[in-house]
Amino acid sequence: MELQILLSDHKTKYKQIYEQIQKAILDRKLPAHAKLSAKRRLAEQLNVSIMTVQMAYEQLQGEGYCYSVERKGYFVSEIQDEWHYSENDTATFEKRVQDEYLINFKNGQVDASAFPYKHWNRLYRKELSESNGSNAPWQGEYSFRVQIAQYLQQARGLACQPEQVYVFSGFQQQLLNVCLFFNRRAIGTEDPGFIRAKSVFEQLQLSCHPISVDEEGCRVPNEPVKLLYLTPAHQYPTGTIMSIARRAELLNWADKEDAHIIEDDYDSEFRYKGAPIPTLSHLDSKDRVLYFGTFSKTLLPSLRISYLVMPASLQQDFEKFNTYQKSTVSRIDQRVAANFMEEGNYTSHIAKMRTLYRGKRNCLIESLSNHLGEQFEIIGGTAGLHITVTLPEGLNESKAIELAKARGVEIDAVSPMYLLHKPNHQVMLGYGAPTMQEIQRGVHLIANVWQDYLSN
Numbered sequence: 001m002e003l004q005i006l007l008s009d010h011k012t013k014y015k016q017i018y019e020q021i022q023k024a025i026l027d028r029k030l031p032a033h034a035k036l037s038a039k040r041r042l043a044e045q046l047n048v049s050i051m052t053v054q055m056a057y058e059q060l061q062g063e064g065y066c067y068s069v070e071r072k073g074y075f076v077s078e079i080q081d082e083w084h085y086s087e088n089d090t091a092t093f094e095k096r097v098q099d100e101y102l103i104n105f106k107n108g109q110v111d112a113s114a115f116p117y118k119h120w121n122r123l124y125r126k127e128l129s130e131s132n133g134s135n136a137p138w139q140g141e142y143s144f145r146v147q148i149a150q151y152l153q154q155a156r157g158l159a160c161q162p163e164q165v166y167v168f169s170g171f172q173q174q175l176l177n178v179c180l181f182f183n184r185r186a187i188g189t190e191d192p193g194f195i196r197a198k199s200v201f202e203q204l205q206l207s208c209h210p211i212s213v214d215e216e217g218c219r220v221p222n223e224p225v226k227l228l229y230l231t232p233a234h235q236y237p238t239g240t241i242m243s244i245a246r247r248a249e250l251l252n253w254a255d256k257e258d259a260h261i262i263e264d265d266y267d268s269e270f271r272y273k274g275a276p277i278p279t280l281s282h283l284d285s286k287d288r289v290l291y292f293g294t295f296s297k298t299l300l301p302s303l304r305i306s307y308l309v310m311p312a313s314l315q316q317d318f319e320k321f322n323t324y325q326k327s328t329v330s331r332i333d334q335r336v337a338a339n340f341m342e343e344g345n346y347t348s349h350i351a352k353m354r355t356l357y358r359g360k361r362n363c364l365i366e367s368l369s370n371h372l373g374e375q376f377e378i379i380g381g382t383a384g385l386h387i388t389v390t391l392p393e394g395l396n397e398s399k400a401i402e403l404a405k406a407r408g409v410e411i412d413a414v415s416p417m418y419l420l421h422k423p424n425h426q427v428m429l430g431y432g433a434p435t436m437q438e439i440q441r442g443v444h445l446i447a448n449v450w451q452d453y454l455s456n
């Protein structure tokens with residue numbers, strides 16, 4: 001039986017020939033031992049090279065759909081009847097249609113258009129040409145650890161040795177390693193808090209205690225926790241800055257309870273009023289604090305580079321725990337970042353971004369104040385890349401998000417960040433990614449639709 005093969009331009013030709021013959025065999029349209037068209041003939045018929053047909057036949061033969069007989073050609077193999085073929089076996093994955101938004105206030109995004117691509121590209125090409133292809137040590141590239149330690153000393157007043165710095169591929173992978181190192185100790189986490197931290201604790205099935213946050217930051221735990229996850233410089237998501245009194249109380253608590261604190265200093269570079277908030281690690285004289293830093297906010301989240309500063313007294317055990325660990329961060333990326341920092345470009349890039357984000361933040365707050373009126377409260381605008389808006393009575397979180405979505409504006413819910421008492425009257429707006437014009441337009445759109453809803 002002559003098989004009709006139809007070729008399109010969307011896929012490689014050999015793949016199409018292979019798939020159509022394979023399907024005909026599985027559908028029994030080509031019976032066992034039927035001869036496949038001669039390679040030359042099929043090639044002429046389809047206007048492709050003999051090589052293309054040969055590749056398709058070899059693939060079919062390699063997978064057992066046909067066999068070849070010398071000087072005679074290719075023949076369909078016998079495939080047992082009880083082997084049931086389902087359409088799903090060769091199903092192609094359809095492209096998921098994602099919700100399309102005109103304006104994106106989604107949290108966790110940065111202004112990627114301001115990234116120094118040209119410069120990075122140049123450093124990257126140089127690094128590639130010099131790379132010998134080997135991995136970085138699991139702790140991270142030494143030159144990079146030196147740069148991070150220097151940066152922390154200068155920018156965050158945190159004195160540490162490069163040997164205390166460990167490079168990971170993002171917050172969660174780092175947190176996972178640390179929780180395992182502490183042998184799955186019972187953990188306390190801010191409530192409300194960072195949902196991706198909570199998800200790591202859940203994956204590890206840790207005993208996890210929500211610790212409430214008040215106007216001074218996370219309260220001192222009464223719960224039996226031995227590890228406490230905190231965001232002292234800019235509480236996530238409320239934006240509270242932890243008071244000095246609370247910092248001292250927490251450090252004393254950790255010392256007394258033989259507990260440790262994870263300080264997640266994720267966005268402290270972007271503070272728009274007053275001096276930078278000192279780190280908790282800076283005050284820690286008893287080796288109780290593990291410092292978490294990231295390049296996701298200052299450079300790009302897509303780089304996937306984060307780092308941990310281990311207290312000196314835990315270093316040896318941590319090294320032992322990770323003896324057979326391999327680095328999960330590209331050595332090339334690490335060396336590029338190290339060179340970028342060494343040239344002094346990291347700090348100037350942060351300064352440039354701080355100015356940019358301050359402008360966006362002012363624009364967002366001004367637009368919200370102008371369009372929304374006093375029933376809406378704006379919280380946590382002094383630092384970071386997001387703000388929270390408290391909604392007035394009559395408009396809850398899910399309705400506000402739904403109405404914004406209908407206008408093509410994406411905003412985030414706050415309730416998933418709460419563990420115990422979930423409020424339903426707050427939403428979050430990230431201003432890292434949108435332009436000033438988009439911010440103004442986005443606020444205008446949501447303000448109109450929210451006001452209309454409230455007045456009906």
Ligand SMILES: Cc1ncc(COP(=O)(O)O)c(C=O)c1O
Nearest residue numbers: 108170171194236266294296306
């Ligand atoms: C609270 C918090 N911690 C840490 C991070 C860094 O996460 P990652 O290193 O996975 O990009 C973020 C980034 O959005 C964050 O919001």
